[in-house]
Amino acid sequence: MATKKIKPKPILEQEYCKGCGRCVIACPRDALHISTKINPISGIFPAEIDYEICNGCGLCVAACPEPYGLRAGHFEGEFQLEDPEKLFGEKQTTAPKPINIPSELLDLPESEPFIIKGTYAAAIGALLGGCRHFFGYPITPSTEGTELMAKVLPKLGGVFVQAVSEVATVNMMYGCGGAGLPCMTFTSSPGFSLMLEGVSYMISAQVPGVFINIMRGGPGLGNIGPEQADLKLVCRGLGHGNTHAIALAPSTPQEMLDLTMFAFQLAFKYRNPVVVMGDGYLGQMTGSVQLPKKMVKTGLPEWAVYGDESHRKNLIASIKLSEPDLEQHNIMLNKKYETMNTNEQRSASFQCEDADVLIVSCNTPAQMAKGAVQVLRSRGIKAGLFRPITVWPFPIKALLPLVKKAQKIVVVEASNGQLEDEMRLALSKAGVYRLPLIESIRHFGGVLPQMNEIIEKIGASEEVMS
Amino acid sequence: MNGVFYEKFDRHAHGEGLKGHTTHYCAGCGHGLAHRYLADAINELEIQDRTVAISPVGCSVFLYYYFDVGNSQAAHGRAPAVALGHKMANPNSIVVSYQGDGDLASIGLAEIMQVAQMGIPITVIFINNAIYGMTGGQMAPTTLHGTRTTTTPDGRDVLTGEPIKMAEIIAGLDGSVYVERVALFDNKQRFRAQKAIKKGLQIQMEGRGFSFIEVLAECPTHLKMNTSNAENWVKENMVPIFHLGVLKDTGKEPWFELDRPNFIPEKLVNAIGGLPEKAPRFCQAFPKHIAENDIALKFAGAGGDGAQTAALLVTRAAINEGFDSTHIPSYGPESRGGTSYADIHIAEDEVLSPASPDPHVLVAFNAPSLAKFSPMVQNNGIIIYDSSVISSIPKLDESIKIVGVPMTLIARELGNAVVKNIVALGALQEATELLPEDSILTAIRIALRDKGELIPLNEQAFKKGKAAAALPRN
Numbered sequence: 001m002a003t004k005k006i007k008p009k010p011i012l013e014q015e016y017c018k019g020c021g022r023c024v025i026a027c028p029r030d031a032l033h034i035s036t037k038i039n040p041i042s043g044i045f046p047a048e049i050d051y052e053i054c055n056g057c058g059l060c061v062a063a064c065p066e067p068y069g070l071r072a073g074h075f076e077g078e079f080q081l082e083d084p085e086k087l088f089g090e091k092q093t094t095a096p097k098p099i100n101i102p103s104e105l106l107d108l109p110e111s112e113p114f115i116i117k118g119t120y121a122a123a124i125g126a127l128l129g130g131c132r133h134f135f136g137y138p139i140t141p142s143t144e145g146t147e148l149m150a151k152v153l154p155k156l157g158g159v160f161v162q163a164v165s166e167v168a169t170v171n172m173m174y175g176c177g178g179a180g181l182p183c184m185t186f187t188s189s190p191g192f193s194l195m196l197e198g199v200s201y202m203i204s205a206q207v208p209g210v211f212i213n214i215m216r217g218g219p220g221l222g223n224i225g226p227e228q229a230d231l232k233l234v235c236r237g238l239g240h241g242n243t244h245a246i247a248l249a250p251s252t253p254q255e256m257l258d259l260t261m262f263a264f265q266l267a268f269k270y271r272n273p274v275v276v277m278g279d280g281y282l283g284q285m286t287g288s289v290q291l292p293k294k295m296v297k298t299g300l301p302e303w304a305v306y307g308d309e310s311h312r313k314n315l316i317a318s319i320k321l322s323e324p325d326l327e328q329h330n331i332m333l334n335k336k337y338e339t340m341n342t343n344e345q346r347s348a349s350f351q352c353e354d355a356d357v358l359i360v361s362c363n364t365p366a367q368m369a370k371g372a373v374q375v376l377r378s379r380g381i382k383a384g385l386f387r388p389i390t391v392w393p394f395p396i397k398a399l400l401p402l403v404k405k406a407q408k409i410v411v412v413e414a415s416n417g418q419l420e421d422e423m424r425l426a427l428s429k430a431g432v433y434r435l436p437l438i439e440s441i442r443h444f445g446g447v448l449p450q451m452n453e454i455i456e457k458i459g460a461s462e463e464v465m466s
Numbered sequence: 467m468n469g470v471f472y473e474k475f476d477r478h479a480h481g482e483g484l485k486g487h488t489t490h491y492c493a494g495c496g497h498g499l500a501h502r503y504l505a506d507a508i509n510e511l512e513i514q515d516r517t518v519a520i521s522p523v524g525c526s527v528f529l530y531y532y533f534d535v536g537n538s539q540a541a542h543g544r545a546p547a548v549a550l551g552h553k554m555a556n557p558n559s560i561v562v563s564y565q566g567d568g569d570l571a572s573i574g575l576a577e578i579m580q581v582a583q584m585g586i587p588i589t590v591i592f593i594n595n596a597i598y599g600m601t602g603g604q605m606a607p608t609t610l611h612g613t614r615t616t617t618t619p620d621g622r623d624v625l626t627g628e629p630i631k632m633a634e635i636i637a638g639l640d641g642s643v644y645v646e647r648v649a650l651f652d653n654k655q656r657f658r659a660q661k662a663i664k665k666g667l668q669i670q671m672e673g674r675g676f677s678f679i680e681v682l683a684e685c686p687t688h689l690k691m692n693t694s695n696a697e698n699w700v701k702e703n704m705v706p707i708f709h710l711g712v713l714k715d716t717g718k719e720p721w722f723e724l725d726r727p728n729f730i731p732e733k734l735v736n737a738i739g740g741l742p743e744k745a746p747r748f749c750q751a752f753p754k755h756i757a758e759n760d761i762a763l764k765f766a767g768a769g770g771d772g773a774q775t776a777a778l779l780v781t782r783a784a785i786n787e788g789f790d791s792t793h794i795p796s797y798g799p800e801s802r803g804g805t806s807y808a809d810i811h812i813a814e815d816e817v818l819s820p821a822s823p824d825p826h827v828l829v830a831f832n833a834p835s836l837a838k839f840s841p842m843v844q845n846n847g848i849i850i851y852d853s854s855v856i857s858s859i860p861k862l863d864e865s866i867k868i869v870g871v872p873m874t875l876i877a878r879e880l881g882n883a884v885v886k887n888i889v890a891l892g893a894l895q896e897a898t899e900l901l902p903e904d905s906i907l908t909a910i911r912i913a914l915r916d917k918g919e920l921i922p923l924n925e926q927a928f929k930k931g932k933a934a935a936a937l938p939r940n
Contacts, residue, residue, distance in 0.1 A: 016487050020494030020686070020693045026653055042484055044493075059653050062660065065498020067471040067505070067532060068487040093472055093534045095515075108731050111741035115782050124738050132727035133554060155737040157725035159554040163547070164580035171544035171577070175551020178538045179518075179559075181727075183551070201541050253792075285820055286778060286793040288785045291741075297729035305536040307552060307559020309515035315477070315530050317521070317539035322479070364820065371760075371818030451819035 007056030008073035010049065014039050016068045017046035023070055026063035029053050095312035101299035103130060103268075108295050113288040118256040118278055119145035119186065121289045122212050123152070125260030126184050130296035131210070132158030133183035135172035137165055137191060140224045141280045142214040145186035166191040170198025170209075177207040178316035180304025182264045184210040188280075189218050189230050199273055200239025203333070204318035206303070208267035212260065212276045214283035217446035225446020226280030228363055231418035234275050235392040242330050244337040246344055247275045247392040249362040253287035259389070261292065266344065268301065270336060277391065279414060281364040281448060340393055347395035348387045351377060352402050355384025357458055358436075360399075360423055361412035362388050365449050369412050372454035381462045391419070394426035403432060410458060412441045412449050468509035471501075471532050478531040490528055494693030496650045496683025497526050500593055500659070504562065505533065507664035511671065517560045518552045520545040522574075524566035525599040543574025546581035549588045557724040560670055561588040568598050571607040571632050578636070585641030585675045587722045589666040592632060592678065595685040596704060603688040608632075610703060615688075629707055633680040637713040643675035645714040649682040649705065651697035658710075673722035682708055745786040745912060748902035752789065752814040756848075756898060759814040762822035763900075764796070765890075766807045766839050767831025767852075772887030776829070777808030779891065783901050783909035784812040792820040805835070812900070827898055829890050831873070832856065840866075850893050850935070852886070869897040871934040877927060885927035892931025903932075 017039070024032045024047060031053035039046045047070075049060075056073070064070035108128070116124070123145045126134075134149040146162075153160045163169040169185050176183040187195065192213045202209055215230045217223040234247040246266050248259040256278060263274040300306060305314045320326035350370050352358065357376070361369040366387040376383040386402055388395050403409065411420040420440055427435065441449045441457055479485040491497050508514050517535035521527055523542035530537035536559070540548040549563040563581075570578050570592050581588065597615060598604040604617040607630045612621040637645040644666060648659035659681060666677035682704050684696035691699060735741055752759065763780065765773040777793045784791035789812050796807035809822035828843050830836035830851040837860060840849055845865045853870030862868070871893040877886040888910065895903055907928060914921050 013487070015484060018488070018493035022494060022499075022693055022697075025694055025697065026656075028653075062502075062656050063499070063653070065491060065495055065502070066488055067498070067502060094469065095534065106729065106731050109735060109741060111735075112744050113785060114738075114742055115778075115785050127734055127738065130729070133551075135551070152737045154725075156734060157727045159724065161550065161554065164576045167544070168547040168577050168580060171541060171547035172551040172554075174540070174544070175520075175538060175548035175553075176555045177551070178548070179552050179555030181555045183555075197541060198544070205539070281794060281820065284795050286781055287817070287820075288790060295729070295731055295734060298727065305518055305538050305552070307516050307518040307536050307556045307561070312515055312534070312536055315537040315539070317530060317537070319527060319539055367817070368819045368821075370816075374818070448821070450821060450823055452823070 007058070009051055009054050009056045010058065010061050011071045011073045012047060012049050013068055014046040015041040016066055017042070017044065018066060019044045019046050020065065021047070022063040022065065023047050023060035026059045028057065028059065029055060032060055093313055096310060098302040098311045098313055100302035103299040104297040105294040106297055108291055108293060111291055113290045115286060116253065116289055117144055117284060117286050118253045118282040119214065120148050121253040121257040122186070122260040122276065122278070123148040125257035126210065126264065127152065127156065128292065128295040129182065129261040129264035130298035131182040131184050131264060132156055132298070133176045133181055134158070134160045134185065135163050135169045135176070135183060136185040136187065137163050137169050139188045139191045141216060141283045142186040142188045142212065144283070145212060166194035167198065170195040170202070173209040174198055174202055174205070174207050177202065177209040178205065178304070179306050180300045180311070182208065182210070182268070182298055184212065186212045186214065188214045188216045189227070190221065192230060192233065196233065196237070196239040199245070200241050200243050201318045202273050203238065203243045203245065204241065204329070205316045206271035207273070207316060208271055209273045210260065210263045210267055210276065211273060212278065214278045214280055216280050217444070223446045224280060226364060226448050227414045227444065227446060228279055228365070229415040229418060229444070230277065231391055231415060231422065234277060235422055242333060244340070244392060245273045245275055246270070246340055246390060247277055249277050249389060249391050250282060251363055251366045251387065253282070253285060253289050256282060257289050258292070264296070270340060271303070272336065277363070279363045279448070280446070344390055345393050345395040345397055346389035347398045348389060349398065349402070350385040350387070352384035352386055354382055355402065355405070356382040356407045357384070357462065358402055358406040358409045359383060359385045359412055359454070360388070360409055360419065361385065362391060362419060365412045365414055368449060368451040369454055371451040372458070375455050376458055379459060381459065383458060391422060394422045396426040396430050399423070399426070400430060400432065403427065403436065406436050408437045408439060410439045410441060412454055414443050414448050416442060416444060468505060470505035470508045470514055470534055472534045475531050478528065489532060491525065492687040494684060494686040494696060495525070496595060496681065496685070497593060499650050499656065500591060500663070500681050500683065501529070501532060503660045503663045504564070504591060506660065507667050508535065510664065511667055513560045513667065513671065516558060517562065520549045520552070520561065520563045522563070522565040522569040524569045526564055526566055526593065527600065529564050543569050543572070544577055545569065545574065546577040546588070546590065550581050550586055553586055553588055554724070557722065560667060562667070563588055563590045565590065565592055566599070567592070567594045567596065567606040567608040571630050579639070582636050582676050582678065583639045583641040585643070587670045587673055587675050589670045590678045591663060591666070592680045593683045594632070594680055594708065595683040596629070597685050597688045599685050599688060610707060631708060633678065633708070633713050636678045641676050642678055642714055643716045643718045644669050644677040646712045647680040647682065647708060647710050649700060649710055650684065651701045655710070673720040674718050675722070680708070745908050747787055748904040749787040753900055756900065757826050760817065761812045761827070761900070762825040763810040763827040763829070764807065764822045764825040764839055765810070765829045766805070766835035769806045771806060771831040772884065773806045773808045773831060776887035776891055777810050779906065779909045779913060780810055780900070782913070783905040786909065787901060787905055789814060790817050792817045794820050796821070807835070827894070827900070829894060830856065831886070831890070833858070836860065848898050850890065850897050852890070867897065869893060869935050871931055873931065876930045876934060880923060880927055880930065882923060885924055888924045888927035889931035892928040893935035895928070896932040896935035
């Protein structure tokens with residue numbers, strides 16, 4: 001090598017120059033000026049360098065806002081062979097192909113049942129499902145789940161963050177989920193409303209995450225009693241745009257655990273948020289809960305933006321500027337929703353095979369209805385309970401054969417027909433236009449339909465009919 | 467080039483034509499400079515593989531077009547929250563939240579304040595050009611007094627507020643360790659800006675905390691000036707309001723270290739309170755003398771009476787005996803003020819209706835509770851009440867058994883009013899024979915296994931309550 005250092009003179013790619021003139025002002029020797037000739041490719045008057053005057057001080061390079069405008073040159077006389085692949089496209093980044101580290105199932109020791117609240121059961125379900133990252137804002141009646149996570153996660157090398165708001169919460173989940181790790185929150189209706197913008201972003205950017213919404217009385221601040229009036233939000237209004245997410249509706253503390261654990265599996269399977277909807281009763285109710293046989297050890301998906309070499313290539317984003325691109329993106333998402341609809345419908349039926357009166361209900365009201373069915377059967381009324389476990393997608397496949405036999409459907413819910421609307425829409429889409437009589441038992445504002453009420457209402461009208 | 471910029475900007479209109487190698491920024495825009503300095507710093511610090519860049523909403527929404535690093539694009543204002551999510555997921559990653567003045571200083575104020583106050587080691591690059599660029603020249607929170615924008619057509623005035631000085635605010639929070647305001651209007655400022663951005667990243671690499679670099683940038687388009695005049699405008703108009711220099715550099719020692727998540731089944735089981743042990747069973751059959759296969763109980767009192775704890779003990783005992791049982795703090799329009807109601811069900815197979823609107827058994831700790839719920843008790847039901855605080859008994863169906871026990875008095879005699887609820891359980895035992903005595907006592911002992919010294923007191927309370935309920939009544 002030559003011992004005499006010659007400062008490299010800058011290289012100016014005129015077609016990439018926007019002619020802003022920052023370099024012209026920056027140059028202490030007036031070696032740069034704006035050309036009087038328009039560049040035929042860019043249509044702009046670019047900068048021009050007089051290499052006779054330039055001494056290679058580099059100030060112009062530091063003043064150029066364009067990555068490929070003014071660049072520091074090479075040492076004179078030095079020749080560097082460029083990688084042809086780099087010159088001619090194909091390889092725009094040196095980042096390696098991202099790898100997928102699959103999650104594993106580990107054995108859990110056998111035990112007697114836990115006797116815990118529904119929110120605790122859901123928190124334990126999340127831990128068993130591999131979740132070690134929690135973001136949340138305390139809101140009654142979901143706080144016990146949040147508190148348990150605050151207590152337990154540090155013992156498991158996990159992270160608990162109390163966010164400044166539900167808006168911050170959902171965006172922390174966007175970051176953590178975007179990094180490829182399972183994360184969750186506990187919230188209740190007003191908090192869930194606040195999260196919806198972020199849920200829309202997560203759906204578009206295909207970020208998994210689990211939301212436990214312990215629904216309370218609304219609208220507005222309402223109260224902290226149990227309600228089911230967020231079904232509309234979850235099924236039809238997950239923020240702006242064409243959005244959907246699987247919505248699970250547990251009806252016992254055991255299901256709070258099982259379905260929350262399952263929610264993580266679904267969230268990663270579809271790269272989509274999953275909502276577990278409990279009513280305020282279910283969140284607070286203590287019951288017997290058996291642990292499953294296995295727990296999940298989390299892996300790292302190939303699409304993650306984890307901040308390591310293997311995943312450098314990745315992007316989590318929800319913006320598609322060109323309309324055809326965004327339409328294609330929507331078509332892709334819609335196909336995904338259709339796959340969910342095909343594969344993930346879940347429901348439970350209780351004494352439905354020969355039911356004349358079909359009760360449709362979910363969450364705690366479904367438990368009440370189950371009790372009512374037993375009493376009605378003992379009185380000779382052929383009642384049955386159809387319980388959607390996924391409210392979206394609505395389990396229409398399982399409902400159809402029952403509807404054909406039933407003389408009457410009674411929808412029991414703590415909302416003004418939000419579950420009934422889902423059912424009616426699903427029936428309509430399935431081409432069922434001749435419906436049996438549809439009645440309803442509805443309560444609002446923190447009051448749940450009670451077993452005796454269901455028995456009385458169905459019992460009375462059936463006796464009149466017979 | 468340093469390799470931190472993509473060789474071709476494929477995400478910029480599919481890299482077609484000039485867009486493959488030029489940014490989307492207007493001529494003379496300050497963003498391009500900040501991008502170059504950030505790319506240079508990432509390159510010099512050799513952190514390209516570890517970097518996650520958060521694109522905000524605003525002109526720099528397309529940061530991810532250019533940087534060959536992990537990229538995440540956030541909702542408007544939420545970049546610090548997203549950054550925190552990434553940093554918590556991988557503490558070894560280097561997370562950069564790149565935000566404009568609308569994003570950071572308006573819609574995203576809450577998020578930047580929290581993450582700065584927490585002191586989480588991320589690096590925020592805050593581009594302040596005193597105007598909304600992407601939406602087309604509206605007032606920013608940093609817009610100078612008197613500046614005409616499309617939403618302050620007569621100039622920003624007293625009604626629209628004064629420019630917000632974010633660097634000063636962030637420096638005032640305890641969580642930030644390094645805050646500097648730099649500019650781009652001449653060679654000297656650009657040199658400082660380069661240094662500051664690099665330093666902000668270094669501080670994050672060392673795990674020392676939150677770093678914040680405010681960059682006064684030119685927006686020639688919306689200032690309606692050429693680059694030269696825009697540079698001068700920043701120097702002459704912005705700098706007197708937004709003083710340049712280091713606002714904070716605490717020299718805080720490295721502290722940020724997070725455990726890595728573990729997935730060891732034994733640890734998880736311990737963390738959730740250990741596996742429940744198999745409790746001995748004492749029950750021969752379901753207590754059908756109270757109800758056929760589902761018994762409803764209600765414990766009602768004021769907050770502090772211990773109704774919920776007592777209810778939980780009954781539920782635990784019942785489940786230990788192999789029945790299904792639920793406990794729920796009662797909701798409903800009647801729950802107001804400092805009341806505390808617990809609904810319990812014990813079912814031979816499955817509890818179907820966890821509420822107890824018409825219980826078989828009522829335990830009332832105060833007069834309002836007795837007055838409210840005793841009319842709902844089923845015929846042939848049982849009512850147990852605290853006779854130390856309740857004097858008048860409502861008239862009820864004759865089939866209902868009513869047992870008064872001076873719970874508060876007995877508990878006080880034992881020296882601890884808190885065990886009133888255990889006295890109640892003893893009375894419940896005598897009056898109902900719901901479950902074998904040992905079932906309840908076992909549940910009490912298990913609940914107190916970490917406070918063994920309290921077991922004798924509780925056992926005594928139970929016994930006294932039982933004995934008091936056995937006394938003949940008139």
